[in-house]
Amino acid sequence: MTAAxxxxxxxxxEAFWMPFTANRSFxxxxxxxxxxxxxxxxxxxxxxxxxGTAGLWCCNAGHAREPIIQAIQAQARDLDYAPSFxxxxxxxxxxxxxxxxLAPGDLDHVFFAGSGSEAADSALxxxxxxxxxxxxxxxxxxxxxxRGYHGVGFGxxxxxxxxxxxxxxxxxxxxxxxxAHTYDREKQAFSKGEPDYGAHFADxxxxxxxxxxxxxxxxxxxxxxxxSTGALPxxxxxxxxxxxxxxxxxxxxxxxxxxxxxxxxxxxxxAERYGVIPDMITFAKGVTSGTVxxxxxxxRKHIYEAFMGGxxxxxxxxxxxxxxxxxxxxxASLAALDIxxxxxxxxxxxxxxxxxxxAVMSLKGEPNxxxxxxxxxxxxxxxxxxxxxxxxxxxxxIERAFHEExxxxxxxxxxxxxxxxxxxxxxxxxELIGKLRRTIRAVA
Ligand code: PLP
Numbered sequence: 001m002t003a004a005x006x007x008x009x010x011x012x013x014e015a016f017w018m019p020f021t022a023n024r025s026f027x028x029x030x031x032x033x034x035x036x037x038x039x040x041x042x043x044x045x046x047x048x049x050x051x052g053t054a055g056l057w058c059c060n061a062g063h064a065r066e067p068i069i070q071a072i073q074a075q076a077r078d079l080d081y082a083p084s085f086x087x088x089x090x091x092x093x094x095x096x097x098x099x100x101x102l103a104p105g106d107l108d109h110v111f112f113a114g115s116g117s118e119a120a121d122s123a124l125x126x127x128x129x130x131x132x133x134x135x136x137x138x139x140x141x142x143x144x145x146x147r148g149y150h151g152v153g154f155g156x157x158x159x160x161x162x163x164x165x166x167x168x169x170x171x172x173x174x175x176x177x178x179x180a181h182t183y184d185r186e187k188q189a190f191s192k193g194e195p196d197y198g199a200h201f202a203d204x205x206x207x208x209x210x211x212x213x214x215x216x217x218x219x220x221x222x223x224x225x226x227x228s229t230g231a232l233p234x235x236x237x238x239x240x241x242x243x244x245x246x247x248x249x250x251x252x253x254x255x256x257x258x259x260x261x262x263x264x265x266x267x268x269x270x271a272e273r274y275g276v277i278p279d280m281i282t283f284a285k286g287v288t289s290g291t292v293x294x295x296x297x298x299x300r301k302h303i304y305e306a307f308m309g310g311x312x313x314x315x316x317x318x319x320x321x322x323x324x325x326x327x328x329x330x331x332a333s334l335a336a337l338d339i340x341x342x343x344x345x346x347x348x349x350x351x352x353x354x355x356x357x358x359a360v361m362s363l364k365g366e367p368n369x370x371x372x373x374x375x376x377x378x379x380x381x382x383x384x385x386x387x388x389x390x391x392x393x394x395x396x397x398i399e400r401a402f403h404e405e406x407x408x409x410x411x412x413x414x415x416x417x418x419x420x421x422x423x424x425x426x427x428x429x430x431e432l433i434g435k436l437r438r439t440i441r442a443v444a
Contacts, residue, residue: 004035004042004046006044006045006046007034007035007044008044009030009032009034009044013026013027013030014027022395025395029399029403031398031399031402031403031408032044033049033408035064036051036059036063036064037063037064038062038063038064038421038423039051039062039063039420039421039423039424039428040063041063041408047406048406049402049406049407049408050406050407050408050420050428050431050432050435051063051408051420051421052401052407052408052409052418052419052420052432052435052436053408053409053410053417053418053419053420054286054290054419054420054421054422055290056285056290056410057227057258057259057264057285057286057419058284058285058286058288058289058290059289059290059291059421060262060263060264060285060286060289060290060336060340060345060421060422061289061336061339061340061343061345061421061422061423062289062421062422062423063421065289065335065336065339067335067338067339068288068289068291068332068335068336068339070335071331071332071334071335072291072292072328072331072332072335074331075091075327075328075330075331075332076328079327080327080328081326081327082327083322084112084320084324084325085320089325089327089330091327091330091331091334092112092325092327092330094330094334095110095112095325095329095330095333095334095337096109096110096112096325098333098334098337099283099287099296099298099333099337100298102268102269102337103268103269103271103281103298104269104271104272104277105271105277105300106277106300106301106302107271107277107278107280107281107298107299107300108298108299108300108301108304109298109299109300109301109303109304110296110297110298110299111126111296111297111299111317111319111324112294112295112296112321112324112325112329113284113294113295113296113297113321113323113324114293114294114295114321114323114324114326114329115151115284115293115294115295116150116151116256116258116282116283116284116285116295117150117151117152117153117156117295118151118153118295118321119151119256119258119282119283119284119295119296119297120150120151120153120155120156120159120221120256120258120282121151121153121154121155121156122282122296122297122319123219123221123254123256123280123282123297124142124155124156124159124219124221124254125155125319126280126297126299126303126317126319127142127218127219127252127254127279127280128140128142128218128219129307129317129319130218130252130303130306130307131218133306133307133309134306136215138215138216139214139215139216139217139218140175140216140218141175141176141177141212141216141217141218142155142158142159142175142176142217142218142219142221143159143176143177143178143179143205143208143217143219143220143221143251144158144159144160144161144176144177144178144179144220144221144222145161145178145179145180145181145182145221145222145223145226146161146178146179146180146181147161147162147181147183147226147229147232148160148161148162148178148181148221148222148223148226148229148256149161149162149165149223149226149227149228149229150221150223150256150282151258152165154169154172154173157169157173158172158173158174158175158176159176159178159221161178161181161229162228162229177208177211177212179201179202179204179205179208179220179222180201180204181201181226181229181232182198182201182226182232182234182235182238183198183232184197184198185370185371185382188235188371188373189370189371190361190364190371190372191233191373192357192358192361192374193233193353193357193374193375194233194234194235194236194238194375195233195235195236196235196236197235198235198236198238199235199236199237199238199240199241200241201235201238202238202239202241202242202245203241203245205220205242205245205246205249205251206245209245209249209251214249214250214251217249217251218251218252219251219252219253219254219279220242220246220251220252220253220254221254221255221256222239222242222253222254222255222256223255223256223257223258223259223260224239224255224257224260224265224270224271224273224274225259225260225265225270225375225376225378227258227259227260227378227417228259228412229412229415230373230380230382230412230413230415230417231373231375231378231379231380231415231417231419232373232380233373233374233375234274239270239274239276240274240275240276242276243276243277243278252279252280252303253278253279253280254278254279254280254281254282255269255270255271255276255278255280255281255282256282257269257270257271257281257282257283258282258283258284258285258295259285259419260376261281261283261284261285261286261287262283262285262286262287262289262336262340262346263286263340263345263346263349263422264286264349264376264377264378264419264422265349265375265376265377265378266346266347266349266350266351266353266376266377267346267350268346269281269283273376277300279299279300279303280297280298280299280300280303281297281298282295282296282297282298283295283296283297283298284296286336287333287336287337288329288332288333288336289332289336289339291332291336292326292328292329292332292333293323293326293329294326294329294330294332294333340422343423345422345423346422348422348423349376349377349422350376352377352424352426352429353374353375353376353377355426355429356374356377356379356429357374357379359429359430359433360372360374360379360381360433361374362433363381363433363436363437363440366437366440366441367440367441367444368383368384368393368440368443368444369381369382369383369440370382370383370384377419377420377422377424378417378418378419379417379418379419380415380416380417380418381415381416381436381440382414382415383397383414383415383416383440383443384414385413385414390413390414391413391414392414393414393443394411394412394413394414394415394416395411396443397409397411397416397439397440397443398410398411400439400442400443401435401436401439404438404439404442405435405438405439406435407432407435407436407439409436416436416440418432418436420432
């Protein structure tokens, strides 16, 4: 750890309209971090803050990793930017090959975007275009799931199932339907890993097919573990059954692995953990360990090849971003993937899962804890809301954890979620749980 001088904090916080933030509360009592190293952030006056969330589920290799820093610096010097429309640069091809090699089955081709939201919208567009180029243009309906999160583009919020992310933005959200979510507290409370109860929730797709007919349905998109609404692990057998029903009716299955990709569940992708091959996987975040924005879609061979039939001078897919395959992102990704492999971080997460789950479950019985869920290196704790309404206790948790305990966590209403970098040690897990325990008691 380097001793560092304090970093000046800005005097004026007004200009920045912060995303997904209670701006006025934050600006009254800011939670500011100025640098980071390993498992810790540091405030401008150098107080350590344990990173309980890998940033925003993304810094899987921990912070300030020298090989990633060097790769980004060298890339900025060698090739700062190059377009991916009609031109290429070597590292983006190398990154695509490495990512495809990590994905199971014939998920062999990678389309790059700049974020998870762009990845989700790209996957939905590829699904629609796929049916178009294969002569089934009536298949246009997209199916998401209640409590799902697929970013904030219009495609993503359409299939997303979080009411606050949809209700203000109504006019373009059409042509979609939603599966029921898979959470039933009465039957699943305090399950470690995948709950035993709930595979039958996949059968809700049969209801949707009966209503709309498979001839109108392009794709189903789900997160293998719903992340943003408080970490809902899939019930045992659920994803397998969803795959079977999609196969039966000729519907594409998309796994949004923006959170679950790159080791969070102990495997490169959740698809591998569950032995289920979707038609597409979306990814972002951990692909560069959060260092440079990058997202993308991995598609199966049959999808890519369906587009490769026309005259070979014609663009096959009218879609892409200025920053698709940005050189800095490609370089950061190659360096992050090297660290994951060399340090065995996916296997490490898998090996720690049991001890992590035990430690998290030790919070059962603390005041207001009504459920705890764990999966891979993810933990979620539902607290009972305060009488004044939902979200109040959750906000107190964020504030107290940061200012009193030096801990960064996430909350969704009154659910605490945490997902530390995969480099966390067992004693740091205990430290994290100790900080959470004191915080939960303090907001009782
Ligand atoms: N999909 C999932 C499953 C996510 O969890 C997220 C972000 O948390 C996104 C998509 C959106 O990613 P981004 O914020 O990079 O657009």
